[in-house]
Amino acid sequence: MFTKFRRKTTTLFLDPYMEKREYPKDRKFHIILSPSLYWVKKVQLPVKYIREVKKLLPSLFEDILPQGHFSYSVYKEGESYYIFAYEDKKIFDLLSSVGIASTDILGVYFAQAELDMQEDVYQINQKQVLYKKDDILIVAPKVWFKEVKPLDLSQHSIVSSKISLQQYGHIVDKGSLYKLAALVVMLILVVGMEIFITKAKISEIEKLESGVFTRYKLLPTMMQNKAVLAKYTKIYQLQTKLRAYLELFLKMPLQSTQKITLVTYKNALLHVSISNVSQKDEKKLFEKFVAQKIAYKTKYTKDGVDVEIML
Amino acid sequence: MNQLNPLHVGALLLVLLIFSFVKLHEVKGELQTVQHHYKESEKLAVKLKSLKNVYANKKKTKRSLERILKQPSLRKADLQVEKTKTHIIIKSASLHTRELNSLMGKVLNGNYNIVELKIKKLNETDASLYMEIQW
Numbered sequence: 091m092f093t094k095f096r097r098k099t100t101t102l103f104l105d106p107y108m109e110k111r112e113y114p115k116d117r118k119f120h121i122i123l124s125p126s127l128y129w130v131k132k133v134q135l136p137v138k139y140i141r142e143v144k145k146l147l148p149s150l151f152e153d154i155l156p157q158g159h160f161s162y163s164v165y166k167e168g169e170s171y172y173i174f175a176y177e178d179k180k181i182f183d184l185l186s187s188v189g190i191a192s193t194d195i196l197g198v199y200f201a202q203a204e205l206d207m208q209e210d211v212y213q214i215n216q217k218q219v220l221y222k223k224d225d226i227l228i229v230a231p232k233v234w235f236k237e238v239k240p241l242d243l244s245q246h247s248i249v250s251s252k253i254s255l256q257q258y259g260h261i262v263d264k265g266s267l268y269k270l271a272a273l274v275v276m277l278i279l280v281v282g283m284e285i286f287i288t289k290a291k292i293s294e295i296e297k298l299e300s301g302v303f304t305r306y307k308l309l310p311t312m313m314q315n316k317a318v319l320a321k322y323t324k325i326y327q328l329q330t331k332l333r334a335y336l337e338l339f340l341k342m343p344l345q346s347t348q349k350i351t352l353v354t355y356k357n358a359l360l361h362v363s364i365s366n367v368s369q370k371d372e373k374k375l376f377e378k379f380v381a382q383k384i385a386y387k388t389k390y391t392k393d394g395v396d397v398e399i400m401l
Numbered sequence: 402m403n404q405l406n407p408l409h410v411g412a413l414l415l416v417l418l419i420f421s422f423v424k425l426h427e428v429k430g431e432l433q434t435v436q437h438h439y440k441e442s443e444k445l446a447v448k449l450k451s452l453k454n455v456y457a458n459k460k461k462t463k464r465s466l467e468r469i470l471k472q473p474s475l476r477k478a479d480l481q482v483e484k485t486k487t488h489i490i491i492k493s494a495s496l497h498t499r500e501l502n503s504l505m506g507k508v509l510n511g512n513y514n515i516v517e518l519k520i521k522k523l524n525e526t527d528a529s530l531y532m533e534i535q536w
Contacts, residue, residue, distance in 0.1 A: 278421050295435045296435060299443075302446050306450055308442075308445075308449070312438075312442065316445065319452070351521070355518040356517045
């Protein structure tokens with residue numbers, strides 16, 4: 091009922107001088123790299139494991155590689171190590187120029203590892219051939235050989251492990267990228283921790299605030315509490331002023347004939363009547379009121395003066 | 402063999418870093434607001450408690466006024482005391498100035514909410530009094 095769609099695969103020998111041609115869109119590729127696209131050495135090293143060799147690879151190619159960003163690979167055959175250096179960008183650029191997208195590539199392999207050639211000489215483009223010398227596959231001019239065979243990979247089965255190409259290796263060094271990424275991730279984690287700690291502090295302070303409301307029996311909203319506080323603050327201010335102004339009246343430099351006859355206070359209005367006071371006494375009697383910038387009103391009558399102060 | 406562009410990964414990490422810093426800034430701002438709010442609430446609560454203790458403590462006001470009125474200097478004074486749910490009224494048609502000074506000295510030195518006061522001199526030694534205190 092269901093048919094599984096499987097895309098066709100082609101094994102392609104990738105060479106800088108290969109002929110350009112159109113490939114069907116539904117095709118996937120195994121790419122075998124021409125020796126023109128890598129540097130290879132067969133070496134014998136006093137180490138046991140491939141991972142130990144990998145660390146040495148840049149230094150083993152140090153003297154022969156030109157300027158550029160290289161990746162390295164190694165495999166072991168018998169007692170010897172075959173070590174490789176290649177430029178990822180150069181390979182990707184070549185694949186792109188022959189119309190193969192990186193998404194269509196199933197794997198990339200070295201011709202050295204993939205092709206078992208023995209004594210044969212294979213033509214890889216119009217001017218060059220591929221042959222083996224001292225166990226190393228090399229590219230040579232076609233004119234050196236009389237007999238050459240066409241390189242036919244239509245029946246070829248992949249035998250070696252694929253290599254991983256670093257598509258963006260030329261932009262950023264992998265090691266530096268990892269270090270930088272690790273640093274940024276660490277920073278993000280530190281900031282994340284700080285956010286977490288700060289949120290915990292917020293929660294703690296909110297609990298404390300809620301405790302204040304319970305402990306002091308406050309009303310549910312701050313607006314209500316502020317209104318109550320304003321009411322009591324007003325009372326406090328009025329009572330303080332009332333006492334302070336009454337004290338000023340009681341300490342007035344009155345003459346023996348001058349007496350306070352009436353004191354009333356209601357709705358924040360203080361009224362005081364003093365007998366036998368004329369307008370010419372005002373400056374002397376109200377000196378402290380003026381000095382303290384207390385606003386007062388006076389009304390002189392035949393009995394004396396009526397003073398009014400709005401608290 | 403499609404691989405992620407390291408610049409895209411770097412940009413993503415940078416965006417994440419910027420986002421986390423922005424978030425941290427927001428949270429720090431929130432912390433400052435909460436701290437400010439907490440301090441304000443605590444300050445308000447302490448202030449309100451002390452003011453209520455002075456002006457809204459009926460029991461305390463009643464007890465201290467009764468103590469004043471029982472003073473030896475006021476024992477013989479012709480004082481009328483009326484108590485309502487919200488007020489206490491102390492009045493006298495005629496009170497000796499000595500008794501008036503004693504009473505007013507104590508009331509004015511205490512924390513009472515005097516809402517109405519009327520003292521009228523009747524003669525050289527006497528005065529009338531009307532004083533309403535809210536509790």
